[in-house]
Amino acid sequence: MNIFKLVNVIDKKMTPFAVEPNLCTRIISPKGSCNSCVDYCPTNSISFMKNKIEMNDQCVECGLCTTVCPTSAISLQRPSLNQLVTDIIQKCVQNERVYLHCKRKPISDSEISSISVPCLGMIPREVWVSISRMCDNLAVYHPDESCRHCEVSQGEEVWKKELDAGEAMSGKTFLITAGIQKSKQQPQYDHKRRSFFTTLFSEIKSTNKIAVREALGGSEIQSYREKLQEDPLSKVKKEWSAVSNRIVEKVTNESAFPYMNKRSLILKEIQKSVSLQNRYDYRLPTILPDCNFCGACTTLCPTNALLFEEKDGCTAITLQPHKCVDCHLCEDICFFQNILIQDQPNIQLLSNKIVLAEKPCPLSQ
Known part of the structure; x- marks a missing residue:
């Protein structure tokens, strides 16, 4: 990889979100009626400029826009939803009790196993369904009125809506608690140290994913204008894009397309559950x-x-x-x-x- 591609990888890795304007229905057509990301942004940080989605410096990185965007024109890349599910399940398997919480309400006790997210509203229903089977010992730490005075004004509305939908789909109810209960088991290791190495591994994995994409090239989402082009050069680009996307998926074990991040999670669960299939x-x-x-x-x-x-x-x-x-x-x-x-x-x-x-x-x- 040359120095320019390396710089591009680092630049992309520094941002928590991946933005793909060719997936935005507002940009694709003036008749597109979706305005969800703008409506739910607590700091009015998102705007549409010609063929771009602009996010200004007032963004607090809550992730609500990624939950409400149907096409994942704005998506999380640190961590990806697939990695978040993996981390939650892994901690639930290893510990007696695990707490999921907003980073604005930290859990300081190093003996408590916990997972922090920018805002509970950044967790879509597909994640709740995906962790429901393996995480009976997961609790949502939510102190009383903790969302009421938060700068992410609509965070509670979004996370409860997504949680309710996830619980209805899975038939599982998650415990929501304002208190922390220490494990009865004697801790076998330092949770902070384990969390550090888990986070480090996740960061390396997500960086490698961006690096693979950058090295291969041709895996960007096409605009509708590019889809219509039928000249020989365009056909070659389309073929190479298809090949590079398959390589990315093979190497990273994740879809090359942002809009498949949520969908891939729920497809796995539908395949396993007859009751979910009939909903x-x-x-x-x-x-x-x-x-x-x-x-x-x-x-x-x-x-x-x-x-x-x-x-x-x-x-x-x-x-x-x-x-x-x-x-x-x-x-x-x-x-x-x-x-x-x-x-x-x-x-x-x-x-x-x-x-x-x-x-x-x-x-x-």
């Missing part, structure tokens, strides 16, 4: 019979969940459910209002492909 927690698009196959929805879909397919004179619009994140951009931009986002059983997310609309094939000559 209606997610929405997917349906297309009415009057569709005129203009292709706008498939072109502008930020996650490539919707595809326009032509083969042997036949035309179809298909859906890859696992990629659909309910950003409802397709519903917003459909000129003829032929797309509806509707509740679907969770098991639908496990389908490889669903045909939403088909144009009758011309009769063979």
Whole structure:
């Protein structure tokens, strides 16, 4: 890796968030109605500037924007959600009791095993579901009225909404406590020292992930304009991007696409749980019979969940459910209002492909 790429890796690693404007529905289309990140930012630090998402110096790094953004145009990279789940489960396996808490309400006792996050509101429902099976000994440390006077004004609203949804999906209730109870077991090691090495390992892993991406190149999210380009050079770039993304996923054991961070977690849980499969927690698009196959929805879909397919004179619009994140951009931009986002059983997310609309094939000559 040359010095310029190394500097770029360090620069990206210094920021807690990864920003991908090509996933933002507001930037993709003026008809995009999502404004969640701006609405929930406690310091009004987020704005849209031409083709960019700007985050100013007033940002307190609470992470609420990453929870409420449907497409993960803004996502956490320190730690990633996958790493957070791994760390929580690992601590729960190793300790009698583990406390999850906001960093603004620290736990100073070194004999208490705890995990600190910037704000409890940065934990989406997919994480709560993912840790529910393995973490019966996890408690949420939340002193009375601790959120009321916090600068992250909407943090309590977001974390309780996500916690409630996660508990409903998993059928598990997490203990919320204002007190700390010491373990009855004699501590076998220094929790602070173990936490230091766990954090160090996580930092090295996340840095390596950025370094692999930077070394390979070509793994950036394409804009809809780039998707439409069909010249030879564009085709080569698309092919290399696909190859580099597969390498990144193989090396890091995480998806190369930010919007799959939350989705990958819940897909694993749906595969394991019949009760979760039968719930209606997610929405997917349906297309009415009057569709005129203009292709706008498939072109502008930020996650490539919707595809326009032509083969042997036949035309179809298909859906890859696992990629659909309910950003409802397709519903917003459909000129003829032929797309509806509707509740679907969770098991639908496990389908490889669903045909939403088909144009009758011309009769063979």
